[in-house]
Amino acid sequence: MxxxxxxALLAALNAAWERGQxxxxxxxxxxxxxxxxxxxxxxxxxxxxxxxxxxxxxxxxxxxxxxxxxxxxxxxxxxxxxxxxxxxxxxxxxxxxxxxxxxxxxxDPHDPVMAAWLQVLHKGELAALVMPLGKAEKVLVRAGGETLGQLSDPALHAFALAQAHERLGLREPRAVAVAAPSGEKLFVDVCTPPPPLVIYGAGHDALPLAAQAHTLGYAVHVIDPRPAYLTPARFTDAALYDLAPEELGAFAMPAGAQAIIMNHHLDRDRICLAHALKAGAAYVGVLGPRSRAEDLLSALDAEGTTFSRAELERLRSPIGLRIGAEAPEEVALSILAELMAWRRGYDGGFLNGHAGRIHDAQTHRVE
Incomplete structure (x- = not known):
């Protein structure tokens, strides 16, 4: 999810409990x-x-x-x-x-483990909840190692903790059912923080990208030096940063961030590209044709800013899936479709004619 x-689920649950349901x-x-x-x-x-x-x-x-x-x-x-x-x-x-x-x-609103798990979901923290499939008992395991709850079988409890830590150590942890050595099945549910999306540029075409990204569960950050563009009225569900290019060092790039550069301004795009690559964004996309990204890299090289092979492998240009997008809303859809495919290890191609399981990843992304 x-x-x-x-x-939506948590809001409905809290409202129901307030009504006594x-x-x-x-x-x-x-x-x-x-x-x-x-x-x-x-x-x-x-x-x-x-x-x-x-x-x-x-x-x-x-x-x-x-x-x-x-x-x-x-x-x-x-x-x-x-x-x-x-x-x-x-x-x-x-x-x-x-x-x-x-x-x-x-x-049960009075169940301490479930209450803690609901708080984890609300805050978007990295944690796992492990429970036997047919029982109400459960154990919550946070990424830092803190646990809450106890399974009645000590051996099963130890197995549950090991499974939780294994899942939380994965790059893309997903929920899974596992069988214990005793044969009893456990479900390991996982909460992961919302993926961060950093948008450099608050122009007209950034609006649908930010809005659609929020709907898909991203934590959206928008950076722009123009206060008239960077307003809560335009970006209702994003964190806003009024930073000039020379002030980008004040922005702490979130871990695993996906960054889109769309200032439509060569100087700002050049500085933002260097910042995104050097700050460690996992995905750096530059809006526009490939030649534009190459021109930005050439300009950076001419002023002495170079990048390692690993840094350049995170650069994507052009960005988006080839769906014939033209309007800003269509371009946003194209970009977000690529981001979803990249995050989950898919190639973004047509499903038509695919004979295997639809949800099986087809490629591994490069980081």
Whole structure:
């Protein structure tokens, strides 16, 4: 789930608790074959049968709501299996050719581990929540090693901690179900900080890029030396930095940041390109044709600013997927589509004719 979905889910949960309603959390904990969403996807179900967020394209929700209402009534954790095959007699008849396991748990506002996990989700911290699939007990493991909660089986608890630390050490940690040596299955849910997007330039075409990026869960940062452009009214969901090119050293590049240079001003773009590469942005994209980026590099070289091979490998130009984008909103879509493919290890090509699993990564990105 992205940060936007998490925000919507948590806001609805807090509002429901303030009204005195009960709620259950349904989480995808296993996928075999093809399915609409992956492990870690969540849906909130309230005691009036209303729901927030989705586990599928709409095919599972009604079934899961019925399970969740029973979980709310009894307080017992439920694990439901859904066959998405074409067989309408034995399955749901959806035709995806896979199956999905969904864990449903009633949410208790007084459960300290769950309360801490909800705070982790709210803050976007790096942490893992490990739980047996059929039990309510769980353990929260933060990136720094702090733990909260205890599984009743000491051996299973030790295994859970090891699995959590292993997932948190990955470059792109994702939720996963694992089997303990005893055969019992655990679900390792993972919260990761929202990916940072740094936009150099607050012009007209930066507006849809910032807005769409926020919707997709990015933490957006916009840098521009023009106060008239850099206003909260124009960038409602971004951190704003009124910095002249010579002041860029005051900006601390977030870890793993993806940077887009779109000042439409050669001098500012040249300085911003040097700053982004030297400050360690993981992805540095320059808007415009490849020749423009090459001219910027040549100008930097002429003034004595050179880059290592590793730094230059992070430079992308032109940026965006080849979808015929023209309008600023279309260009933003093209750029963000490339960023998503780059982050997740995909090549960004057509799915038409792809015979494997849709969610299997096809390439490894270069950093």
């Amino acid at each position: 992205n940060a936007a979905e998490i925000r 009960q709620a259950a959390l349904a989480s995808v904990v296993g996928v075999k074959g093809s399915a609409y969403r992956r492990e870690g996807t969540k849906m909130l179900v309230l005691d009036d049968a209303s729901q927030v967020c989705m586990l599928s394209g709409g095919c599972l929700e009604a079934e899961v709501v019925e399970v969740a209402l029973e979980v709310i009534r009894t307080g017992e954790v439920a694990l439901a299996h859904y066959d998405l095959s074409e067989d309408a007699t034995w399955g749901l008849g959806i035709g995806c050719g896979g199956s999905v396991d969904v864990r449903v748990e009633r949410l």
